[in-house]
Amino acid sequence: MATISIKRGLDVPLHGAVASHEATDRLDVGRVALLPQEAWGIKVRLLAREGDAVQVGTPLFCDSRDESVLYTSPAAGTVKTVHRAERRVVQSVVIEARGFEDAVPFQPVDVRKADRATVRAALAGSGLWPALRRRPYDRVAVSTDTPTAIIVQAYDSAPLAPDLRELVRGREAEVKAGLAVLKALTDGPVHLATQAGKDWSACAEAGTSVSAFSGPHPAGTPGTSIHFLAPAGAKRTTWYIGVQDVADIGRLFTSGKRPTTRLVAITGPEAKAPKVVRTRPGADIDLLLQGESTAREARVVNGSALWGTAANPATPFGFLGRYANQLTILENKVGRDLLGWALPVSGRYTKTNTVFDKFFRKRFKFDTDTNGSLRAVVPIGVYESVMPLDILPTQLIKSLACGDVEMAEKLGVLELSEEDLALCQFVDPCKVPITDWLRSMLTTIEKEG
């Protein structure tokens, strides 16, 4: 097993990690939803209408550019609302859940005997395909592509992320079966990217290459795994998937049972009691976080504080996302401090040694304050200090800023996603919108081919 240790990066000392990985059941969520916008730039074609009765596994919509990949209902019940934004973009498809037993049957597939087309079709129709994402562009994998490699991300180093080994404990056989399914999708290797020091041998299928990553965040992110294990570029596609989803796929393919539960950690400085809960895929956050938040005005994030989409309760996006291993609760009410730039002790954390709180405090209660105003990029070397990949962050960010497509491509923009530049944006004293620029650059490149 190869160990890849990275030196540059940053573990943001955020308050609110889970104390134990013992899961609490929160299965009574009432409503669930799918969030099409999680898959960047999807063109939604609805397959179910408001008021339709659905089962677990009934197709709700598909991407009109890749119609064989179905996005299926996580619950049995009725389609309650389709939330739409400007230009009729679908934000979420909400299901009033009646139960989780009544499911569309799925015929188990023996991947050792079946050919690739059969496996592919079965997975694409099952509703689990969208868990597979691809680089370049960081979008849902295209069902007609054959990737050069598939990465199974079994280590999440994001601030307050749960230990993924614990989340799949007891599901080792399912992970194994899932890895076998993935193996059938590619001629290249299937990599299991793990955390150094964790024992994944019980999960590793024969033929899977296991790599361990150590070091500060982003050691355990798909971007880092892809960069070191299977670099992606314009003509090289790498797929990646989370380990919980792999277990779900394994279970589906061996027993025909569709996933109706998901483990997720409720974390963050404003979480009353950070814990791991067993809940429903797409669970309504309003109900899920009932009594969990201590914030005056909460911002709930599907994912970590560094990278994830806002999922505030009672908004169209207020549902558990497909890719999240954690929900983060942050204070969204920010104040204005007197002479904040001058105080040597301000209660805030900074990677630079310009505020001294970090020398006598281990964990910080971050809120959603930007801690500064927007300025032109002044490259004091902080981007480089958190970039473990062989990427020149200052040059890349500048090419993103001025929309220089050619240069950005040469500097490796295609292998990146927002998550990989999130740390650069976190430490930036100039507060420039790096991840927004990245997404608009990726959209431009994909559109222009």
Added chain:
Amino acid sequence: MQILRTLLDKVEPLFHKGGKLEKAYPLYEAADTFLFTPGHKTASGPHVRDGIDLKRTMIMVVLALIPATLFGMWNVGYQYQRATTGWGLEPGAADHLAALIYGAWKFLPIYIVTIAVGGTLEAIFATVRKHEINEGFLVTSLLFPLTLPPDIPLWQVAVGIAFGVVIGKEVFGGTGMNILNPALTARIFLYFAYPADISGDKVWVSGSYALAQTPWVDGATGATPLGYFATEGANYAGMEQGLNITWFDAFMGWIPGSIGETSTLACLIGAAVLIFSGIGSWRIMLGCLFGMLGLTLLLNAFAPSDAHYMAVSPAWHLVIGSFAFGTVFMATDPVSAAQTDLGRWIYGFLIGALTVLVRVLNPAYPAGIMLAIVFMNVFAPLIDYYVTKANIRRREVRLGLQ
């Protein structure tokens, strides 16, 4: 404090679009965010952010400059006391308070003129361009006076900083976009436009303009070690006799020179602050040091005689002229320096080497580091270009394109 906040919030609508003072919004914004943190919420990207902003970044550089500034003011007064009472006056025996007051009397007008002229220009550009006033000028406006001789005419200060701010920075689009270090641009403009007031042996001790009123005592000389080496070669003993300057004097900085640049010790304290805080690039500073060491040792090896300028040791090069000040505060300007880690090493190394080259082998200009830094400012993008190209090639190899 609540009263202040309420007051600011009350007048804010005046500066908004359609308000009476709409045009002066950058001024309101500057005052508002000077007094209170901006209180913006993250709209996209990471939901939490680091506690640093550009205000704090720049204020750290100002903090790092304070030892050099205070020492510089004292030294201006001390040199004046030497020149008027007795050249052999020991630093410990000087009237420190009087020296500090005299130095402040010389330094503050220069500083105030710099702030007034440069700050006004910054505000005008921000207003016309409709963006917020940038904090970069905080540093520029302190760096520039420290590089000047104490008796510089104030109108030259005004012209110099105006040139530096407009040509060195604003024509490129403001802080973050400039190619040259604005403070250095201003300094070099004065150096070439009005050489009589900013070079030679007479200008480095305050009071030389008023020789008639306060005649210098016997033996007093405003010559600097840099000038001495240029004319006399590596004659350390001669310098100790003629100028009364030892290596230790030059290191501590109680010698004639620009206001804030004489003390290597003060610059080292500044370097420690910058490196510890993570604001200044230690790669550039070390690169400069290695470049200076490398070329000096090379020149030492080829020196025709022990008394030739080429034989001056690295230890002396470190403490004379503005090497330390330039290395720590000027070369590390993040915007005009190279912007890749490897590029920063190369950039620093070449500045150090060029400084010695200009000092020793160039007959026209005794002061090397200012020109070396501006020269390398121009070449920094070229260094980055090659570093970037190497990175691009590695990526192509990884992806199997080459």
